[in-house]
Amino acid sequence: MKEKFNTIKSTAVPLPDENVDTDQIIxxxxxxxxxxxxxxxxxxxxxxxxxxxxxxxxxVLNNKIYQGKILIAGKNFGCGSSREHAAWALYDYxxxxxxxxxxxxxxxxxxxxNGLLPIVVNDTFLQSxxxxxxxxxxTAITVNLKAQTISFENQSADFxxxxxxxxxxxxxxxxxxxxxxLREDIKQFELS
Amino acid sequence: xxxTLFDKIWDKHIVTSREGYPDPLYIDRHFIHEVTSPQAFDxxxxxxxxxxxxxxxxxxxxxxxxxxxxxxxxxEALSRHQVETLRKxxxxxxxxxxxxxxxxxxxxxxxxxxxxxxxxxxxxxxxDSHTSTHGAFGAIAFGIGTxxxxxxxxxxCILQHKPKRMKIEINGELGKGVLAKDIILYIISKISxxxxxxxxxEYAGDTIVHLSMEARMxxxxxxxxxxxxxxxxxxxxxxxxxIKGRKxxxxxxxxxxxxxEWKQLRSDENAQxxxxxxxDATDIGPMITYGTNPGMGIRISDRIPTAEELKDISEKPxxxxxxxxxxxxxxxxxxGKPIDYVFIGSCTNARIEDLRLVASIVxxxxxxxxxxxxxxxxxxxxxxxxxxxxxxxxFEAAGFELRSPGCSACLGMNEDxxxxxxxxxxxxxxxxxxxxxxxxxxxxxxxxxxxxxxITGRVTDVRELMKISKVDKVxx
Numbered sequence: 117m118k119e120k121f122n123t124i125k126s127t128a129v130p131l132p133d134e135n136v137d138t139d140q141i142i143x144x145x146x147x148x149x150x151x152x153x154x155x156x157x158x159x160x161x162x163x164x165x166x167x168x169x170x171x172x173x174x175x176v177l178n179n180k181i182y183q184g185k186i187l188i189a190g191k192n193f194g195c196g197s198s199r200e201h202a203a204w205a206l207y208d209y210x211x212x213x214x215x216x217x218x219x220x221x222x223x224x225x226x227x228x229x230n231g232l233l234p235i236v237v238n239d240t241f242l243q244s245x246x247x248x249x250x251x252x253x254x255t256a257i258t259v260n261l262k263a264q265t266i267s268f269e270n271q272s273a274d275f276x277x278x279x280x281x282x283x284x285x286x287x288x289x290x291x292x293x294x295x296x297x298l299r300e301d302i303k304q305f306e307l308s
Numbered sequence: 309x310x311x312t313l314f315d316k317i318w319d320k321h322i323v324t325s326r327e328g329y330p331d332p333l334y335i336d337r338h339f340i341h342e343v344t345s346p347q348a349f350d351x352x353x354x355x356x357x358x359x360x361x362x363x364x365x366x367x368x369x370x371x372x373x374x375x376x377x378x379x380x381x382x383x384e385a386l387s388r389h390q391v392e393t394l395r396k397x398x399x400x401x402x403x404x405x406x407x408x409x410x411x412x413x414x415x416x417x418x419x420x421x422x423x424x425x426x427x428x429x430x431x432x433x434x435x436d437s438h439t440s441t442h443g444a445f446g447a448i449a450f451g452i453g454t455x456x457x458x459x460x461x462x463x464x465c466i467l468q469h470k471p472k473r474m475k476i477e478i479n480g481e482l483g484k485g486v487l488a489k490d491i492i493l494y495i496i497s498k499i500s501x502x503x504x505x506x507x508x509x510e511y512a513g514d515t516i517v518h519l520s521m522e523a524r525m526x527x528x529x530x531x532x533x534x535x536x537x538x539x540x541x542x543x544x545x546x547x548x549x550x551i552k553g554r555k556x557x558x559x560x561x562x563x564x565x566x567x568x569e570w571k572q573l574r575s576d577e578n579a580q581x582x583x584x585x586x587x588d589a590t591d592i593g594p595m596i597t598y599g600t601n602p603g604m605g606i607r608i609s610d611r612i613p614t615a616e617e618l619k620d621i622s623e624k625p626x627x628x629x630x631x632x633x634x635x636x637x638x639x640x641x642x643x644g645k646p647i648d649y650v651f652i653g654s655c656t657n658a659r660i661e662d663l664r665l666v667a668s669i670v671x672x673x674x675x676x677x678x679x680x681x682x683x684x685x686x687x688x689x690x691x692x693x694x695x696x697x698x699x700x701x702x703f704e705a706a707g708f709e710l711r712s713p714g715c716s717a718c719l720g721m722n723e724d725x726x727x728x729x730x731x732x733x734x735x736x737x738x739x740x741x742x743x744x745x746x747x748x749x750x751x752x753x754x755x756x757x758x759x760x761x762x763i764t765g766r767v768t769d770v771r772e773l774m775k776i777s778k779v780d781k782v783x784x
Contacts, residue, residue, distance in 0.1 A: 133625075133626055133629070134622070134623060134625075134626045135501055135502070135601050135626060137601065137738075137740045139719075139738070139740040139741070139742065139743050140740065140741060140742075143742055143746075144371075144719040144720060144721045144743075145720065145721060147343050147371075147721065148343075148372070148386035148387060148389070148390050148721070149386075150346035150347065150350070150389065150390060150393045151346075151347065151350070152347050162741065162742045162746055162747075167728065167746060167747070190626075191502070191622075192501065192502040192505070192535070195501055195502065195505075195535060195601070196437065196532075196738060196740060197436075197437050197719075197738075198344070198435060198436060198437040198451035198452060198453055199343075199344065199453075200344065200347075200435075200453035200454040200455060201454075203453070218502065218505070220502070220505060220535060221471070221505055221506060221535065221537055222437060222451055222452070222453060222532075222537075225452075225453060225456070226453035226455070229453060229455040229456070230455065278330070278469065279328065280328060280329055280330055280467075290455070291455070291456075291459055291466070291467045292351070292355075292455070292458060292459050292462055292463070294329060294467065295332060295459050295462065295463040295465055295466075295467065296355075296357075296462060296463060298323065298324065298332055298463065298465070299360070299463060301323055301324045302323055302332070302334070302360070302463055302464060302465055305323045305324075305334055306334075306361070306464075
C-alpha cells in the first residue's frame, strides 16, 4: 500500500532545462543501494554539489527561496536510462508532482508506479507557470488529481491521466495487486 | 485488417482484457542484473510470494563488475554487496545466474542473443532501457522499471498501454566506412532524442535487410535514445541462420517448425503505422556526437552547428549549456580534435564483429601516445572468441587493453571512469553529462571511428585511414 494522493497545494521549484536525463536526476554511481530509500540525498548530485561535495550556489535546489512538493521541468524530462531510482530520488527528496510539457515514457511509468504524479501541460501554460514562480517563489499551485486540474493565480489547466492509474494513485494501489489477482488466468494462458 | 509486426506479437500476448484495467502483457523472456533487481526481490519477500515462472528469467552480473581481475573479490564494497545480493536472490528464488567467471557471463543484452534465449515473436523485458536490442530478432523488447521487474517476477506479466507504431525505412547502399552505428546516430540526429517518444519503431528497407544480426542489434539498441519504447526488425534468413545451433534455441525438427512460424512475423502489406519516416543510406557518413544527448550528432566531416542554425530555437539554452560542458565552440570542426580516451564496449558495440572491425583498422599499428584505449568485450564468449581469432594479439601489439566483460565505462559504475574534463571517443550509447564519470566528455561514434581515433589520437575520418591501409571493404 502506497501513500494516497489527493490534492496538493504547494509552492514549486523551477528547473526549466530541456532533456534532463535520468543520469542527471541520479548518477549511476549512486545506484548501488539495495533498498528504495535514501536516494533523495543524491538527487541531481552533480548539479547540486561540486567535486568536493560543496553545494553549487547557482543550482535551484540550493536556492532556499524555491521550496515545495512540485518540480517544474523542461521538455523531455526523464529521458535515458530506465532506472526507477530517478523516481525514488525525486519522491524521497519530497517531490510529489513533476510538471512538464513532455515526459520520456519509461520515466513517466516509473513515476506513476511510485506515487509521483507526472503532469503534462502545454508549452504556453508551462512557460507562464515558470514565469509566475520565478517572479514570485511563494506562488501557490494547486494540483487536484480527482478533478485533473492544476491551477495557480487565476490560471488553470486540465491534465490527462489514465483512469486506472488515477484510481491507483488516489487509493494507494500497486499494479501488482491487480496482477496477483489474475494469477489463475495467467496460468491458463501459459497452458494454452 | 492488415496488422503490423508489432501488433501481431503484442495481441498474441494479452492474457485477458477487463473493463477499466490496462491489458496484462505476458512476458516470454525476462533478463535481470544486479542494479535494478534487489528492490524487486525485496517486494516479493515482503509479500511472501515466490517467482511465478523461474524458467523464464535469466540473470547475469554486468553493470558493476570490474573488467580487470574478475577472479578476485570485487574491491568496491557497495558494488560487491549488490552482486552478492543478486547471487543470494537467485539462489533463494531458484533463478539461473551467469555469474562472474561463468563462461556465459556478460552484458545482459549481449548474452541473451548469443545464447539463443532471444527469439523472434517473443516479448522480452529487463530493468534496463537498452533491452530494445533484442528487437533485432523480431521481438517486442523494452526496458522497464524495478516495480515492473517485481510484477514480472510475481506474475510473468506487466500492465502496459499499447504504444503507437512508427516505421523507419532506410534504403540505399551504405558508403565505405559507414556502419550500423552511423545509421542510428544519423537517424537520431535527424529526429532528436525525443523524436520517437510514445512510439514503438519497426526498421525496414533494403539497407536494413542487408545488415548482419549484430549490426541490426546496434540499431535496435539505440532506439531508446530517440525516446522510442523499442525498435524491431522483421526476422528473415539472416535471423534464422544466426539463431540456428545456439545453446537455448530449438534444435532439429523443432527448429525447422519454429522457422516456419517465424516466417509469418512481418508487417502485412498496407498495415497502418501512426508515423512513417524514410531515409537515404547514401546520405549517411561516419557520424559523431558533439553534445550531451545522442541527438546532437553530425557527420564527422561536418562542423558543429551554431545556435542560429538550430531547427528549434527553444533548444538554444540547452545547446549552449551543452557545448560549454563539452568545451567546444559552436560552428567549429571536430575533425582533428585531440582525444584522451577510447572506449570500445557496451551493449551497443561490443560483439565479435565490432572487435574484428577494430582489429582490421589497427592491425600492425600502434595507438597514439598519451591515449588510453580500453576494449571491453560484451561477454565471456566474445572475449574467448577474440582470443581464438588472435585479435587479442593485434590489440596488445597496438597498446590497447583487452579487458574482461561488463558494462564498464559506458556508465562508470565500476572503476572504469573517464576523468573530469577528459575527452573519450566511445562506442557506447549515451553522451549525457557525467555518464562516463563526473565531468567526463563523450563523443559517441562507431567502432571504426573509435579505432581510427585511437591510432591518430584525434577525431579522424576513418575513410582516410582506410585509404592508407587499403582496407576497402568492411562487413556491415
